[in-house]
Amino acid sequence: MLDNFIYSVNVILPVFIIVLLGFVLGRTRYIGESFIEPAEKIVFKIALPIMLFLEVAGAEKFSVGDFKLIAYCICSVTAVFLTVAVAALIFVKKEFRGSFVQGSSRSNFAVLGIPLAISMFGDAGGMAIALVMPFVIIMFNAYSVIVLSLFSNVERKAGFADVIKRLFSNIVTNPLIIAVILAIPFLYFDIKLPTFAQKSLDYISAMTTPLSLICLGANFKLSSMKGRAGTAALAAMLKLVVVPAVTVTVAALLGFRNEALGTIFILFGAPSAVSSYIMAKNMKNDSDLAAQILLFTTMLCVFTVFAGVFVLKSLALI
Secondary structure (H helix, E strand, O other), X not given: OHHHHHHHHXXXXXXXXXXXXXXXXXXXXXXXXXXXXXXXXXXXXHHHHHHHHHHHHOOOOOOHHHHXXXXXXXXXXXXXXXXHHHHHHHHOOHHHHXXXXXXXXXXXXXXXXXXXXHHHHOHHHHHHHHHHHHHHHHHHHXXXXXXXXXXXXXXXXXXXXXXHHHHHHHHHOXXXXXXXXXXXXXXXXXXXXOHHHHHHHHHHHHOHHHHHHHHHHHOOOHHHHOOOHHHHHHHHHHHHHHHHHHHHHHHHHOOOOHXXXXXXXXXXXXXXOOHHHHHHHHOOOOHHHHHHHHHHHHHHHHHHHHHHHHHHHHOOOO
C-alpha cells in the first residue's frame, strides 16, 4: 500500500509543482500576458508538434494490440460526446450547453498526456500516448466544432456547409495533426534524422512540458469562479469522475492493462482542454462557463488523477 501511495505521489506531484509554480509566477506578476500568450503559441505551434513528431517517428510499428487501443479510444470519445450532449439537452440551460458539453468531454490530453504517461511508464508510456493522440486530436477538434456550432448562442445558426467548412479548416490547420502526418513516413520507412537535426528537435521538445505547465498555472483566474459555479461543478464531476470511471472500468473488463489502460485513464481523466475557452469564445458560446470548467477541472484533477492512479496501481492493473 505504501509503495502504491509513493508511486502515485511521484506521478502527480511533479506536474502539480510546475503548475503551482506557474500560478505563483502569474500572481506575483513575474510573468504576464506578454509572456503567456507568446509562450502558449510556441508550445502549441512549435514545441508540442515537434514532441509529437518525435514520438510518432520513433515509435514501434502498429501491432494488433495497438489497433485495439486506437479503436477503443475512438469509440469511447464518440460515445462520451454523444451521451453528454443528450444529457445537456435535458438537464442544462440552453445558453450553457455548448461549453458544458465541450468542457465535460474534451480533455487536455495533448498537454498533460505525455508528461503523465512518461511519469507513469517511462518511454513506453509516451509512445502509447503518441499512438493514440493523432486520432484523438482529430476527434476532439471535430466534435467540438460540431457541438459549439449546434449550441451557439446566436440567433442565426451556422448552416451545415459552414459547419463542415469550419471543421475541415480546424483539422487541416492543426499543427499537431500536421506533425503526425509528417511523422508517418519516418515511422513507416524507418527514416532516421541526421544527428544535428535530431538533437535540435530534442532540445525544442524538452521545453514542451515545463513551459506548457507553467502557462497552465499562470492562466488561473480566481475571479472567474463567480457565477455558473453549479453548472461548472457538474461538468467537472462528469469530466474527472464519472467519465473516466466508466471508460476505464469497461477497458479493464475488455482486457486492457499497463500502458494501454494508463493511456485510456489519462485520456478521459485529464482536465478540460485549455483551448476549450478560446473555442467557446470565438464560436459564440458561454466563454465564462468554459473558463470556470477549465479552472475547476485543472485544480481538482490533482486529486482525482492521484486517486485514479492509486486505485489502478493497487489493483495491479497498471
